[in-house]
Amino acid sequence: MSEKYENKEKLIEYAKTEFMEKGFEKASLRKICTDAGLTTGAVYFFFKDKNGLFGAIVDEPIKKISETLIGHFMNEGEDFRTYEHTEGDHDDFAEELIPVMYSYYDELVILLTKSQGSKYENIVDDFIDMIEQRYNQLAQMYAASVPGKKVNKYMLHWISHMNINAFVHLITHESSEEKAIRLIKPILNYLVEGWLDLILTDE
Amino acid sequence: MSEKYENKEKLIEYAKTEFMEKGFEKASLRKICTDAGLTTGAVYFFFKDKNGLFGAIVDEPIKKISETLIGHFMNEGEDFRTYEHTEGDHDDFAEELIPVMYSYYDELVILLTKSQGSKYENIVDDFIDMIEQRYNQLAQMYAASVPGKKVNKYMLHWISHMNINAFVHLITHESSEEKAIRLIKPILNYLVEGWLDLILTDE
């Protein structure tokens, strides 16, 4: 039973190494298989194709992170009454997301830095889109309460980009989860200071 | 004289198109040459290799931008007496850099988004390094004046990253130079607010 997925797991393991080293595009299936002691065709029994093998590595982390993002940014639903996020909010968010991220450390680094050429190459943009929608809601509410102002779409997108990027930068530059948590909090607070002002433009 | 490098220029022109479409890695030299009405070997007369051709597109913009960066961040030399950068500073910087960037619009977009696999794939990091050194000087000075504090290297790097990224994001999302200038100023001001605090950690 423990042997059942031995080779599949082996394949995934060596794939991680190869993708990490060379990136999706230049990674060689032949090498992965040889390293795993299997023949090239074996990949195609377990996975649909090269993207499928890559997916076997990154699909779960993507799912978990998406869920966390959705849970945090969507669950508050329609009934939030204030756009005043406090420091605590960010701390909670960080304390929820960082552990998820660091439990898939290798996988995430691969996904975020080595996916070019794969069908996941735009995954960061997807994450950005997710939070951008929420930020847009907040911004629109705020704009409605400030006469003569409207939401600046560029700034909204850039701020969303910055937020996601803070996490991407974190995991790609700091391998310790503990340190990561300590670093991300002030960063989020820094980013939140004045962002609403930045986002509003004269009508 | 104008005909002398006709073919070289043609090659560069079609290379831009191809690199823009497919990225460095997947771009086909054969297609570039065919499109230019030349044969494959021609590239190797004018350029060392694929990277050389890519360089013919991006070397000049890189040089100009580096000069601007150095000019702004280094020229002040040792004699600056204050870390208090004012809004005007950033505006000057933006008004100097943006025109340079937008005068190489296509080339820069290629460099910043399509260079993976080329020897320029880490160019953004190089830019970051350049400003990071200067920020480090400022931060060290500031730290020296605040007892019990030292510079947090991670934050320093991240802030540098953010700054460069603001420009990268700009040129890859806003094609109008005029609008770009209007957008970048509040962004730089936003970023500068509180960054020194962020960068200092308890010793």
Add this chain to the structure above:
Amino acid sequence: MSEKYENKEKLIEYAKTEFMEKGFEKASLRKICTDAGLTTGAVYFFFKDKNGLFGAIVDEPIKKISETLIGHFMNEGEDFRTYEHTEGDHDDFAEELIPVMYSYYDELVILLTKSQGSKYENIVDDFIDMIEQRYNQLAQMYAASVPGKKVNKYMLHWISHMNINAFVHLITHESSEEKAIRLIKPILNYLVEGWLDLILTDE
């Protein structure tokens, strides 16, 4: 009992679809099995190999058609006294063969148009050979009665070819049995007109 060969039948059914779509060569056993809800190896329990599976589809129609051909062209045995086939003869033959053919419509279309690469790829030639032998008998008799003439082997083969081809063309271009019967009769009559003359050459 009806369930016993359920999977075997399922396999055959999906094989028909696949062979029809892609032809023997390009048909994928893996796809057939997947479609049938089974795994690749299953084919090799029920059938010897790919050709065996193909045979499971076409063997019965081949047998029935061969029998009809033999029955019609051989049964008359040695005792026919005339080479004068009348219209009625052909009508009888057509009325006997067409129903057999159309009761295996799908199978026959597959056999006649999709068997390239299989061991059945020359089946039409086999059918031709069968009737060619009989035509040869007739022709030799006729030749014997006409001084200075001998049978032209090429013409004999071509006429046989035409006859079989009339049926192949029919089933691959007309799916209605009723119409098929109406069409084949004048065709056979057309073909029989003057064929004996064609077949004889000056010695």
Add this chain to the structure above:
Amino acid sequence: MSEKYENKEKLIEYAKTEFMEKGFEKASLRKICTDAGLTTGAVYFFFKDKNGLFGAIVDEPIKKISETLIGHFMNEGEDFRTYEHTEGDHDDFAEELIPVMYSYYDELVILLTKSQGSKYENIVDDFIDMIEQRYNQLAQMYAASVPGKKVNKYMLHWISHMNINAFVHLITHESSEEKAIRLIKPILNYLVEGWLDLILTDE
């Protein structure tokens, strides 16, 4: 100069052999190149792909045959006044077409019997279409002159098929041009006897 296309010609030569032996589908480019003393990639310098290489063999014969067909079946244009083709007509046609065909003997045999899987696999149908159009004109004229009759499309197609097939059968069964000419004439005469009657159906 005589060496200029040496390798290209060599490639074509060995391709003929390989295609003839195994058919388009199963033919191995690798083998063709090895036999020609070249590497696999060489094919892709001279030709677009496998179909391109096949085309280098069969394109010219196809063109010549099409021209002959068109010349014979189309040139008479609008001014033909009778549908009564005489024996001489067929003889002329045969004497024109057969030499063309036999001057591309190998190429045609490959095209007609080994093209399955290539983009030429339906070439025979194309030829049939060409003459079918002309036969249709003749048949419609004839039908117009016989009250209560109309053209039977199936018969029209079948007759066209028979005519083309007579030539296909010829070149694939008789390698001598001289004999071919002697054989095809009576065949065409045989086919033309009564074909108009066959083609007309009661309205």
Add this chain to the structure above:
DNA sequence: TATGAATGAGATTTCATTCAT
């Protein structure tokens, strides 16, 4: 200046088939 030819290495993918369980 550039061509045209060719290399050589490698890429992903597909497939029928086998076999222990």
Add this chain to the structure above:
DNA sequence: CATGAATGAAATCTCATTCAT
């Protein structure tokens, strides 16, 4: 009765690069 795993061979094609001319 059928699975699931894996093989092993081959397939087409693409590419940057080289080099004699």
